[in-house]
Amino acid sequence: MNKQSGNTRNKADESVSVNRREQILEAAVIVFAEYGYYRATTAQVAEKVGISQPYIFKLFKNKEELFIAALDRAFERIIRTFRGVEAPAEELLAECIRSYEALMETHPNEILLQVQAFGIRDELILGSMQKGMLEVTDVVKEKFVGAGMKHPEVLVSTFMANGMLCNIAMALGMPELKPKHL
Helix, strand or coil, rough: CHHHHHHHHHHHHHHHHHHHHHHCCCCCCCHHHHHHHHHHHHHHHHHCCCCCCHHHHHHHCCCHHHHHHHHHHHHHHHHHHHHHHCCCHHHHHHHHHHHHHHHHHCCCHHHHHHHHHHCCCHHHHHHHHHHHHHHHHHHHHHHHCCCCCHHHHHHHHHHHHHHHHHHHHHCCCHHHHHHCCC
């Protein structure tokens, strides 16, 4: 085999590995959202992907690492969503709300994953939650400050609190708890 075909194979193997990692994370979000961290198993995740359980451990050292990777992925999507919000100051808050509501519709399992993570006292999972919540808060604050909105800290706090209430309402299947608007 020449050097060029070896490089092609390595790139193909990397691509398969990246795709498989994404499949595993997607399945993990679903399994963890359905069963919770403690009842979910890596065997369930593997079955959903159609791979053997040991393959998961080639990419993630344990269930905790898999859960954190799925959680981080969910936060990354929220952060990307809020970074992408563009609106004039008078419409920015409403547009952030609409964007988050759309995310709750398109990725409900990621929201449920985060809700569940609030109750897990594992140090690394707690650290991931803290980091994610701080990043989301910072991105929203940057948007509000950049738009010149008055009292951005108060708006961010109110926005985040209402977002948490939306998450709880979704997790409990009680849409009547969801705030109508800010």
